[in-house]
Amino acid sequence: MSYVVGLKCKECGHRTGIAPEHVCQQCFGPYEVEYDYAAMLGKVTRESIAAGPPNLWRYKDLLPLSGEPKTGFNSGFTPFRKALRLGQELGCTDLWIKDDSCNYPTYSYKERVVSVAISKAVEFGFDTVGCASTGNLANSTAAHAAMAGLRCFVMIPHDLELGKVLGSLIFGPTMVRIRGTYDDVNRLCTEIADKYGWAIVNVNLRPYYTEGAKTYGFEIAEQFGWRLPQHTVVPTAGGTILPKIYKAYRELIELGLVQDNQPRIYCAQAAGCNPVVKAIHKGVDLIEPQKPNTMAKSIAIGNPADGYYVWHAVKDSGGWGESATDREIVDAIKLLARTEGIWTEPAGGTTLAAAVKLIQQGRIPRNESIVISITGNGLKTLEAVQNDLPMPEVIEAKLSEFDKLLERQRVKARPVRPATAPLQAVAPHVHAGLS
DSSP, X not given: OOOEEEEEETTTOOEEOSSSOOBOTTTOOBEEEEEOHHHHTTTSOHHHHHTSOSSGGGGGGGSSOSSOOOSOTTOSOOOEEEOHHHHHHHTOXXXXXXXXXXXXXXXXXXXXXXXXXXXXXXXXXXXXEEEEOSSHHHHHHHHHHHHHTOEEEEEEETTOOHHHHHHHHTTOOEEEEESSOHHHHHHHHHHHHHHHOXXXXXXXXXXXXXXXXXHXXXXXXXXXXXXXXXXXXXXXXXXXHHHHHHHHHHHHHHTTSSOOOOOEEEEEEETTBOHHHHHHHHTOOOOOOOOOOSSOGGGOOSSOTTHHHHHHHHHHHTOOEEEEOHHXXXXXXXXXXXXXXXXXXXXXXXXXXXXXXXXXXXXXXXXXXEEEEEOBBGGGOGGGTTTTSOOOOOOOSOHHHHHHHHHHHHHHHSOOOOSSSOOOOOOTTSOGGGO
């Protein structure tokens, strides 16, 4: 059964029925899906969830579908594991990675929101779906639309990484590259949704789309033994995922499925596009738009639609925010790959780099449980590291040549310590490139 009551404005509280609407007609605030939690008590349990499929639809009772899902049957329930080697490097005793870089089929957390949005679009009777995207959402929308047999339009900024462009085109959508930033693309998509009556997943289906992000938080809790981590670090672009992880934690607390340990949520942004982090540091919930200037294109949204709600989720939880330079992002990508064998895109590098800063500052204690959110795969953003990884030399197929190669490597690996200049001090357990 569905426990959905309807839509409720997040600003004025005005209620309306289930419909493809996203803006309140009373105050122009955003709608959010409202549930009957009292009816869920005793029915939505740890056992009922565990009996569900090994994908995001195990949380169907907590999602805004009336009928059966139409896609996403292999999405979600991604790895959650203790980061032992990374933890040792950072001096943390209880560090975990929630890894959506392997989320099927397009290897990002967007599978979650799109699975819900596409299924809801089918319920509403739409035959055409679309999105405004910085890359990952376009990939996911195109793939899930193909699985559901829907016509698809994906609108992207003109300068996206080639891997993300091809990662959408392979599924056969109509792709429109728009000169400008994501904010320009999003404004156009709003007009397209109004004129053509299509289901733009992150515009007129946004109330349902954003609910899919809760499954990231649900999975963390379930995979952590029905516990909540004390600290969760999350990247912020448009601001969808962070408030919904916090909402997921609060829903599980309200239903009695986890104990309330006052989990803190932290916002991570690139230094070249950090309007929410700047607002957090100022202590004012006014998000001032920025023009993005960062390699982390998947989170380069200068005017985040839900930035205000990110700010409040962070503040309400007692968290904080930090940003990372492009150099710090690349260093963090390499650090995660070297220690944990996970290749993340710049969004994940941003999250890890911000987490390192928060740990160094003492805002996140090293002896408490920490989850770092990895939301996308590095295979789609080769440009991020291609100039940072030296190409290997070529040798002849002779053992003597290989012996010489090993000797050259030994020479290069020998530490060189200047006789006069003192060594630069590096904090213990902290990767030097991120200090």
